[in-house]
Amino acid sequence: MTNSIVDVTADAYANPGDQFERALEEGRILRFQPGMLPLPTEEDMDFLREEVGALITLKNISYHPDGDYITGMKKVGDTEQRLRAILRKYSDTVNGFLGAALPHYARSWHQQKVNFRPVQEKGRKIKRHSNNELLHVDAFPAGATHGRRPLRFFTNINQTEPRIWRIAEQFDELYKAYAKEAGIDPNLSVRGNPAERAWSGALAGLAKLGLPQLQVIGDTSPYDRAMRQMHNWMKDNDSFQKDPSRGEELAFQPFESWAVMTDAVSHAALSGQHALVATYYVELDACRLPERAPYNVVARGAQAA
Ligand SMILES: [Fe+2]
Incomplete structure (x- = not known):
């Protein structure tokens, strides 16, 4: 997998067409050199690294743009307020910066959250299914x-x-090789039953009325449960994890940025501390290679296996 990374040049960034969207959907990682993305000020990054990290209470500290609120940290003095202002600005910056490279996605994508990850990944004491x-x-x-x-x-x-990072097989290969072992029903109906769809629709309606938390807590689908089965099976399986011939290691240097479709590119963060992570959901109908989307891989089910 020598071509797993696409370095985004200034020229290509200025005239993206759909080249970067295609690359992402082919399972490649877009890498942006330091200096391309406007970052928070030095003072604000010192604040993130030196003060915010100590206040973490969940796996990550998260800014939720829909409700303009923070989760995952102790509220001490005005730290939460300052963090919210920094991440709100970062969230807007990334929307513009990444949206310019991915114009077809940006018309309908949704920014779910922006994480700050202050904890060293190597040797982190955390539940197996949460372990990066x-x-x-x-x-x-x-x-x-x-x-x-x-x-x-x-x-x-x-x-x-x-x-x-370590990266390995793409979702379509994983599905073909391991879906059965992971317990995913090859005849799964990805859309779920009418009651489940009605429930999801109701939650989406409430989210639009300003209660986005409800959708996060209460929504699920057969497809999402299948993805969770694959995720858990991978993390639970020692022989899968420890196979030394599996995948390759990548190093992302200080102040580099990278974008990846994380439902398809299997990945692990082996070490590193202090990352900002913006998460988007890209609509399937904005995809250039929809047949490669995990949703359609699972929908094809037994025929693909
Ligand atoms: Fe991940």
Whole structure:
């Protein structure tokens, strides 16, 4: 997988067409050199690295643009307010910056959240299914994508330490090889039954009325449960994880950014500390290669296996 990375040049960025969307859907990672993305000020990045990290209470600290609120940190003094202002601005910056490279997605995508990840990934004491050090495809324990594709945009804001990833097979290969072992029903109806669809619709309606948290807590779908099965199976399987011939390592240097479809590219964060991560859901009908989307791989089910 020598061509797993696409370096985005200034010229290509100025005239993107759909080249970057296609590259993402082919399972490649877009990498942006330091200096392309406007970052928070030095003072604000010092604040993130030195003060905010100590206040973490969940796996990540998250800014939710829909409700303009923060989760995952202790509220001490005005730190939450300052963090909210920094991440709100960063969220807007990334919307513009990444949207310019991915114009077809940006017409209908939804920015779900912006994380700050202050904890060293290597050796982190955390539940196995939450452990980023293990290879996985992203699948969310709460909330449903209904086939929309999670696109994640990372920036390493550590001043000296690269963020080391391992990447391995793409979802279509994983599905073919392991869906049965992972317990995914090959005849699964990805859309679910009418009652489940009605429930999702009701939650989406409430979210539009200003209660986005409800959708995160209460929504699920057969497709999302299948993705979760694959995610958990990968993390639970030692022989899968420890096969030394599997995949390749990548190093993302300080202040580089990278974008990846994390439902398709299996990945692990082996080490690194201090990353900003913006998560988008890309609509399936904005995809250039929809047949490669995990939703359609699962929908094809037994025929694909
Ligand atoms: Fe992940």
